[in-house]
Amino acid sequence: MAIRLKPTDLVVHGNRLLRLYSYYSLFLALLLLISNTLDKQNAIIGGTDPTVFLIGCTIYVVAAAAFAVVANRQPDPQIAISYVFAEIALLSALMFASGGLASGFSSLILIPVAIANLLAPGVLGFGVAAWTTLAIFYTQNYWMEGKMTHDLINSGLYGLLCFVIASITQTLSKRLKSALSLATDQETRLRRLHHFSRQALLNLPNGIIACDKNDEILFFNNKAMEWFDLIEGENLPDLLYDSGENSIIESGSDKLLLKRVPLNDSEPGDYLIYVENTEIISQEAQHVKLAALGRLTASIAHEIRNPLSALRQAAQLLSEAPELQESEKQLTQIIEQQCMRINRTIEDVLSLSRRSQSTAETLRLSPWLQHFAKQLQQITQTDHYKLSILCPDDIQVRFDPGQLQQILHNLCTNGLRYAVKAAGERARLAMIATISDVNSIYLDIIDNGNGVAPEQRPHLFEPFYTTEHSGTGLGLYLCRELCEANHARIQYYPIPNGTCFRIIMKSA
Template sequence: MFKIKRLFSAVQQPYDSNILYRLVLIYSGYRLALSFFLIALFLITLNNPVVGGSAPYLYLNALAGYAFVTLMSYVSLRHWPYQLDNQITFMLVVDVCALTLMLYANGGPSLQMSMLYMVVVMAANILLPAVRALMIALFAAITVIYQQFFYSLAQDADIRGISGAALLASSFIGISLFGQLITQRLRLVERLAHERSREINQLQAINQQIVEQIETGLLVLDENHNILLINKAAQQLAFSLSLPIADMMNQPLGRINSQLGEYIQQGLDQQQYEFLLKPQGKNQDLNIQLTRLNHDDKSSHVLVIMQSLQRLNQQVQQLKLASLGQLTASIAHEIRNPLAAISQASELMAESKLDDTDQELLAMIQRQTRRLDLIIENILQMSRRKPVSPQKIPLGQWIAEMINDNVPQLKPYIQIQVQDCLSVWFDPLQLQHILVNLLQNAVHHSKKLHEQPVIRLLASHNEQQHVVLDVMDSGPGLSASAIKTLFEPFFTTEPNGTGLGLYLSKAFCEANDAQLLYVPQTRGACFRIVFRSPTKSC
């Protein structure tokens, strides 16, 4: 008794509204099909009725009315899917009443009618809350007993037939209680499955966001080399940007990128799971790594990892610069102490009375001391470099402001030509360091030939739609031997140069996913910065 009370007092887990609606539609369709089947069965066996033989007219009228009500109920569910509990209760009450009339017209309980009652009771347990389902079962039990009692009186039949009806009615109560236990367990399983499905969907969404954010290209292929997963990095590295990722899903890789498909197939066949590839239409080499997700099955899925060699070189360059910075910083500190003593001694000597020869030697010492101090300062600046912090820089406005703030004395020599709406991603402080160094070098070398040099700053898109910035001077240019060692540390063509300006500028460019190049010219020199990071024009 306690378990039964606990069964109906427990909070019942509701169905998902969509699931409940589909179940009600299925049951409503069953009722409609059943009504027309029973009418057809009665008409076919009219001369020797299988059911309803005791009162054929009542049986046929009950079936006709039941068919009409079930049809109206189905239309109502289709066009007004609200207050489902009330609609379900109404349908079940109509079912019990119709079956009771048919049971009376049949002359008492039969196996066929009993099975139809069982369906109604179980449907109530599945579709309704526990209390309403039990009420439907009690209503069915009462109507069965009452119709049998009324039939015995009206037809002067043996009243002992009520015992069979009572046994059928008691089975309704038992089925209702047992059905509630099963239904509660099913609803609990459904709720747990729904929660797990929601958690899995959330994890999939999180994983998808993580995959989309990483810079390494990821591609998952099935056994037929159809694309199951691809992130934006893989699309940018190896595929056409004009084809949306959604259109690539479940498509053969060979149809979208035949070159990559052939290389992957060849690598799998030869068990060569890492190789280099330069995709057609791209200006960068890729390092491709293949991983079978199931090593025991040759037809398993394949994970393809793509990495840009330029990106790898950039990371190596950053690590190299960090190590070099730590080493040179320690050396520079050791050199600066005796250098400070030499500089101080030279200043004290300058206060003494020296002949012309000694004054000239002292001036040489002071010049070289300042040069060494400048070299050490550049080295320490390199070692103290902060991590790269790229920002979106509108080139036209930013270059004009940078020149006004940092090298206003060079402004009369500089001509700026920047296409409208050009923007790049770069660390502003590092780009400022690069341009100041290039502009100072350009003016210095151009003044060797012209009193009023002309320095041109040109920014535009190249053939690969990357932004390029050229710094062009009107100086004597560089020799072929100088070009070969131009970006090496401590290389300089000037007696007072440090040889670190271009080396640091190139390192800053590579740390920002850009290139610093020397472009040969017929007259003068041209240094070009190629910004490879994604850019957007307004």
């Protein structure tokens, strides 16, 4: 049965070996033809039969040129092995024309034998060695009519040498193929790991910048690009270059913590810069504290609520006693108000610890805000303010409706309280929705109160921070947590003669 080779039968990088061998073969054929042309007397080569040598060299050049073209355009192992068989026959004929094994052509014949066994699988490689042995026997003992015993012995030894070379070459070929296959697998694995690592670094929530000893940027991720103007191959910006090993800098409205970490296993002087948002660090610390507080509150809520209920009920009963004076009744009211404040604080902390997973829905914002405004007017039960809504009809957002109602109720009741306190019957409250870009919607809640003092603004969203004696300090913090649960943000925007809180939501 004929053996059919496939490109996968070649050793790894066999195509390159074929091309190099085709160049060698063409060079050898041209060299032999030129030498025969210059050697007019055939003193060096072709002395036995100049005609056979000239014809053989000419055929060799044409065949080598054709093989070089094929090997460079589309290497085919079947054509390559066929060419090796033909080349061995041509070199055997040239050896005969130059005087036989003693002419030196025997060494040239061994090269195609080795190349064939590098390229071909076992049986076919040994077939090339057998073909070479037959060619040598024929040219030495039949074509040249050699009858001497030493001619047969030399031919036999040469044939044995061909099989030894074939065996050694195939052993080396298998080891080379195994080593190259392993190297290729390792290269593919490392390339995949590099791709995975790069993607992981690009999407990290913190910024990463890699630099060399000359402060040239080698790599940076998406978060670092948001904060700084970075270009690979350029030097670090002055803001980063002048910063210390562990320092805090400002980029826009963010305060960033920088950490320089040397890379000991890399090139000398290479280092990484880790960039973290200090606000996120403080938020994570607050989450841990509130989670612990929530668990503690949940465990003691029952023990606190029972005494609170008893205190409040006792204060109410005491206030109804006819013999109490007005100043004493005010004291009972204070007791009742403080009991209500403690209970409200417990409820807020429990709501943080029990907060359910948000379920975002597509909301048509304009009718939803109109419905919310009616509910707000029923809850507030006062006509001493004006509520206005400006929202295009085509705006749709993705948000949990229950959590959005909780956020707006908190913001609107707070804003309304301060507006009434500052403007009385001229209190104003507005909800204005605008389209920022393709994917973002701004919802501004604006009142005409006295605004927020500059020294209080950095602490607005901190838990338990309040300027009201009756407040818990958890309202705005809870608003921010609910916004983040819906992939939204809430920010305070200072405006003249009032207060503005902006919710940045995703468009549906």
